[in-house]
Amino acid sequence: MGPLDATGPGSLMTFDGSPVELSWVIPSNNSKGSANRQLRFAIEPIDPRTGQLLRGDEVLRYLTSPEGSMGLVKCDKTALDWSIVTQKFLYSGSDDDQIDGDAGKRFFIGFDFERSGEIVLKTYYLPSPRPMPHRVLRGSLYPTTVNMWDVDYRPLRGLLTTLDPTLIKSLEAMISYTEDAELLSKPRLQILSMDCVPNEVNRLKVIAITWIISNVQVAHHLPQLYCRPTRGSSWSDAQSAFTLGGRLAPSKMGPALARLEKLWNLLFPFANTASNRDLDDIVRPEEQILDDCHRGTSDHPNGGLLYYYSLVPGTDMVLPKIYLPVAFSILS
Incomplete structure (x- = not known):
């Protein structure tokens, strides 16, 4: 989690730059047993000596080694395949062990504590921001296939073809929705995530957001491609993005929408x-004056709605989640 003197860039995981988030899974009513809650946390790995961010493949290699896993991390033979392929897809051309402090090439890793006592890893990859034209001409940044805040999901077909071609069926529903949505309401790519489990039971998670950005940011990002729209955080916006404009099965989404509306x-x-x-x-x-650590930035906006779409191999299903901005929008 970095040295005590807090050198190096702050994390994009949290508003104050802390490189750790905690969460737990609350079971459904039919879950049995007293120990049925699952504790989880995620970190943005930082070198304790230099304060610099670490590459995902280096961290995964260590955590799944006999020394790093301490016998607790569960990692089957193919469990890292999707993560390594995704890192190469997003950050091809960069071989540095450490990464710079901008939003590009950043990596989070999650730890799920199973009831068995084992730990299952999750990986989160943030695409690089789209470089400004003059930086591309100088060759100072490596080109990437997709970039943070992109709204065109078609280039992901190449990644999904390598991971599991059956995922493309689910992706097509997302592509169809974003092509029909108004430009400023399109969910913007922020994170690609997956579990460190065998390929046949894995899933690709596409995280996107909608939020208001300045004209300068619009000029930089709109021409190209987790999912945050540039604007649109009303109920009708949430309903549309949550169901991909009605493309997800109404029979299954009806009960979920009713509960979401009540919440x-x-x-x-x-x-x-x-x-x-x-x-x-x-x-x-009470929100007109926010301390500095809670002000949104172009890399970590604090408004809008965040969407999380799981793509499941072998099906055309898209499993949606929505993250509501309670830190800044609820009454207390």
Whole structure:
């Protein structure tokens, strides 16, 4: 997690730059047993000597070695295949052990504590921001196939063909939705994620966001390609992105939408589903002055809605999740 003197870049995982996030899975009502909760945490790995960010493949090699795993990390023979392929797809041409402090080539790793006592790893890759034209001409940045905040998901077909060609069926639904959505409402690519499990039971997770960005940022990012839209955090926006504009099976999405609507109205009575007000357009007095560590940046916006789409091999299913901005939008 880096040296105590906090040298090097701050993490993009959190608003204050801390390189760790904690979470747990609350089971459904039919889960049995007293020890049925799953604890999890994720970190952005940082060299304790230099404070610089570390490459994903180096971290994975260590954590799955006899020394690094301490006999606790579960890693089957093909469990790292998807992660290594994804890193090469996003960051081809870069062989440095450490990475620079911008948003490009950044890597998070998650640790899921299983009831068996084993630890299962998850990997998260942030694509590089799209370089400005003059930097491309000088050759100072490596070209990438997809970039952070892109809205064109078609280049991901190449990655999915290598991971598992059956994933493309699910991707096509996302491509169809983003092609039809208004430009500023398209979910913007932020993270590609996967579990460190055998290929046949893995899934690709595409994380995207919608939020308001400045005109300068629009000029840099709009011409090209997890999923944050540039604008759109009303109930109708959430409903549309959550169902991919109705492309996901209504019979399965109906109950989920009903529960989501109930939760939305409880959290955001000032922007309830009937009013359809945009969360980002409503600033309460206590939010007008934010300390520096909670101000959004172009790399880590603090508004908008975050979407998480799981693509499952062998099916055309897209399993959606939505992350609601409770830190800045709820009443207390």
